Amino acid sequence: MEQQTNLASPENIMKIGTGFWASKILLTAVSFQLFTRFAEEKTMKAKDVKNILRLNCTDRNVYDFLDTLTVFGFLKREGILDTAIYSNTLDTDTFLDKNKPSYIGGILEMMNNRLYAFWGNLGEGLLTGLPQNEAKRSEDFFGLIYKDPEKLKEFTNAMSGIQMGNFMTFAQKFDFTKYKSLIDVGGSAGLLSLMVAKHNPHMHCTSFDLPPVEPIASATIQQFGLSDRVKTASGDFFTMSIPNADIVVMGNILHDWDEENKISLMRKAYDALPANGAFIAIEGIIDDERKQNVFGMMMSLNMLIETGTGFDYTFADFNRWANIAGFKSTSLLPLAGPSSAAIAYK
Known part of the structure; x- marks a missing residue:
């Protein structure tokens, strides 16, 4: 029996359909001046971000926010959850630090x-x-x-x-x-x-x-x-x-x-x-x-x-x-x- 190789997949439909989620996560980080804060502090834990930005959501919400930014390539991370230490990537440090002339x-x-x-x-x-x-x-x-x-x-x-x-x-x-x-x-x-x-x-x-x-x-x-x-x-x-x-x-x-x-x-x-x-x-x-x-x-x-x-x-x-x-x-x-x-x- 011939193996079917071209199977339908909803992956791209869902990726584009939920694209506004990804967009809003990045736009919110920029509105919080998150990457500028990381440029100043060099590294922060989730609890540091929560305190500096005065976030009243749960710790889990903050982990989700920062880890999603990490998966997108906007942050670097060592450790996980309460032990995680986050920092800017080269791109965000160059282009999303409001104190640099290269800020976009x-x-x-x-x-x-x-x-x-x-x-x-x-x-x-x-x-x-x-x-x-x-x-x-x-x-x-x-x-x-x-x-x-x-x-x-x-x-x-x-x-x-x-x-x-x-x-x-x-x-x-x-x-x-x-x-x-x-x-x-x-x-x-x-x-x-x-x-x-x-x-x-x-x-x-x-x-x-x-x-x-x-x-x-x-x-x-x-x-x-x-x-x-x-x-x-x-x-x-x-x-x-x-x-x-x-x-x-x-x-x-x-x-x-x-x-x-x-x-x-x-x-x-x-x-x-x-x-x-x-x-x-x-x-x-x-x-x-x-x-x-x-x-x-x-x-x-x-x-x-x-x-x-x-x-x-x-x-x-x-x-x-x-x-x-x-x-x-x-x-x-x-x-x-x-x-x-x-x-x-x-």
Whole structure:
């Protein structure tokens, strides 16, 4: 009798279906600043965590919380239960310690505070094609965050956090030898400019964003001690020209908008560049066959939640828009994880 090898399994269905459990465990740890605490204390037992975080749950709940984080690879553990000693992993110590410049937890904080609830309405978003964020209350999300310093700081840190690994990789992988100046359009806290300047001593960079963001970027630049080669500029990239530079970068900017506005922004970038200058979009570029980069496709759905009309795109899409904008050639540079730099040369 022939042995059956392809048996049905519910494993992946349950893994994805319960995915919000795993997400909430990590987001809660970040909201508690748990990894920052571990960076300060180096090691802690479950009872130490319970006392520091003032948790009123049972000891068993704390063991479950910390051991799940351990299985996920976010903590290290020696011993078990009441004898267990926990500590950060290299990744969490580097990227989730709030006191380090490499902290990327801002995006996770925003996911916990805003997006987690909004994504509960994905079905409604698909049915209506309308945003599911503050816009449901007839409020302009971007207008709201720029009015509220705390919301603006959270959003700025989130945009920096989701891209920090990409910025670090881009600053070291892209060949800057032919260029001297860079402007980061929608530069948020200025981290891309800072990473490029840090790893390329000949480069002079400008972080360009709306006026309320400038104090946040200026403070970050001072923190890194690179104010001699990293500057800020203020303005609205839809109502004014992009300042001239050898390289124009947009990180997580194009995906906010519909196709017409994407092409308009790329044309503005083209006009700001000299001959042989480079326009670079750093985002979760979806593979052309739409079979591999699931993060890019989920981010595209996030644009439905946030903007209604924005979407992430493939490199083939980027090539088509670059051609319309007048660029002569393109290339794709893989960065950290599922993200890439889509490059168009003038």
